[in-house]
Amino acid sequence: MPHPAPQVTPEPADPLTAELVVDTAAAVAPAISPDGRLVAYGVIAKGGRDGRPHGSIWVAAADGGTSPRRLTDDTARDLDPKWAPDSASVFFTSDRAEQGTAQLQRIRLDGLDGPDGLDGLAGLDGLAGLDDSEDITEDITEAKAETLTSWRGGIADYWPLFDGRTVAVLAEDEPSAEDERRAAERDDAMVWGRHLPVTRLRLLDLATGALRTVDGLGDRHVIALAQRPDGGPLAVLSWSTPEIDAGVVTSELHVVDPGSAAVHDLGPVGIEAQSPAWWQHKGVWHLAHLAVSPGHVIGGLAVLDTVPSATVPPAIVPSATVPLATVPAVEHRDLTVGMGVCPTELVQVADGPLLALFADGLDTALYRLDPEPLRFHRLSSVPGILAGLTASRDGGTCALLASTAYEPGNVHAGRVGGPLSRLSDTRPELRAIRWGLQERLSYEASDGILLDGLLILPAGRTRDDGPFPLVTMVHGGPYFRYADEFNLNAMDSGQWLATAGYAVFLPNPRGGSGHGHEFAALAAGAVGGDEWTDITSGIDLLVAQGVADPERLAISGWSHGGFMAAWAIGRTDRFKAAVMGAGISDWGMQAGTGEWGPIDAALGGSTGWEGPGPHIHDRHSPISYASRIRTPLLILHGEQDTNVPLSQAIHLHRALRHFGAEHELVVYPREGHWLLERTHQLDVLRRIRAWYDRWL
Known part of the structure; x- marks a missing residue:
């Protein structure tokens, strides 16, 4: 490795x-x-x-x-x-x-x-x-x-097919003359539900340049595809709509003949379905994909496997497309059930079983599927992050990040x-x-669950030089994790703070990846509960060890980590400063306006649509505790964020202004959930460090 x-x-x-x-x-x-x-x-x-x-x-x-x-x-x-x-x-x-x-x-x-x-x-x-x-x-x-x-609609994704003459292309429709007229005249009223363009599967003939649309998928929004390594059919994943809010919970799997463009529907698949991959054993072709563990909205990803030939005729009739509603759904077997690690990527090879990357605590491991017991076995593991796995046709050589x-x-x-x-x-x-020393941490939660995380010491310092001002940076998701990788980025950067004299704690509370499905599912309807005490247990440990100065503690995060920063300062006054980046202040509003609505509703516990309340999500929302906040809070948000809308930041800002709490709201024009423009990234780095310098 x-x-x-x-x-x-x-x-x-x-x-x-x-x-x-x-x-x-x-x-x-x-x-x-x-x-x-x-x-x-x-x-x-x-x-x-x-x-x-x-x-x-x-x-x-x-x-x-x-x-x-x-x-x-x-x-x-x-x-x-x-x-x-x-x-x-x-x-x-x-x-x-x-x-x-x-x-x-x-x-x-x-x-x-x-x-x-x-x-x-x-x-x-x-x-x-x-x-x-x-x-x-x-x-x-x-x-x-x-x-x-x-x-003119642009190319969203593509897959060169094995015949060498065709490329499968994912692309939106080209604008029609009517579309161009409306755009020119600003006749641009949007009918919600039909306001986003559908990405369709099209087949590009390299000899002629002609693009042929696969009509048998109807108006379904195609998100991923993979061709069978023997040059056979395409596996296609689609959503009912381009809207993430509904798309992630309406995934279906299809088999498409690239020659005739005939479509066979394999039925619904799991939430957040992704990464279709073919593999063969004893002459039988299997089709696997990643999705949230069956029966759950919140939880770890699983590798799900089926044999399409069990329900789909072995030959696709060129002259007919099987109606999507007429083919029964197939059974998908969970190949990762009970594993204490989480699959992140699947890769198919020509003549062998699947390769996969798994998040394993602070490390990443490479696995290969063993066809006989239908279980994955580990080939190697390294500290940090492996991603972007790609393998040669025979599966013997690989490349990755x-x-x-x-x-x-x-x-x-x-x-x-x-x-x-x-x-x-x-x-x-x-x-x-000169970087800060990065240590791996292992500790127990208050209920005995084993947790991990990272500590970055101030650059040029050791534990013996402590205690230090400590910034706790909570990751997003919550289905994400901190691995033992290089922590330097433009928005929430551990080493950026370590080089300025701060110790940085990167916890991996329950709800994240790397410890199997059950660990990840613990966040469902319980955000801000045990995951919060998981974080405080780590902070208490670092204070007890003399690493963290209890009088100079801060907390920050982006996305779900931003929620946790706002949640923390509504629960305790022990933090002297906090930063909330693109964070959630009201889970009910987030379920109704964020683009991951069903997922956010499952995390917060309710939507507010159930009746006049009180609602479960009110107990998990920082806005409910705004009157308690005494910690100076820096709020950062992209103006065009559709994942966590700007209204989340404005909502908390107005509450804090009402109660006279020390805070600052900074909005970045043209930016979405992540900041991309150079000047904005420079501003965030400098502004966050200045905020901590001021209060710590």
């Missing part, structure tokens, strides 16, 4: 600036070629048009024998590389023709220098060389890149289950920074 992380840089060290945090170059979306020899990936960097991220496509030899080579310049948003079945070309999406509208492009690697294009990967600087002369990049790439679509305590995420590749070599190096300048 990834090489061990280097030790913290000793003095002398460069200062960590907000610009150094924000002006990132991050590797994303690795894709290993079917033959296992090359890895393509994207690199996202700040500083593009309008201060938003832009991207470029890179290719490296999977064995690490040559430096990565940039295939596209960084003037547009070039992302999401995928390989042709013959490993001879790379597809990717780009908005270079029209900003914000992605089209499909292709680069044929046989046009690079040397046999098979491999020699052309040698001799150029690695990712540290983002300033390589643009004329070299253009000579290699821009003349070679082919634009494959000009679809890996991040450890002092190393940001980079692309690694190697034999499955064996040591992996790092291919990308997007942030070499960070090795000159």
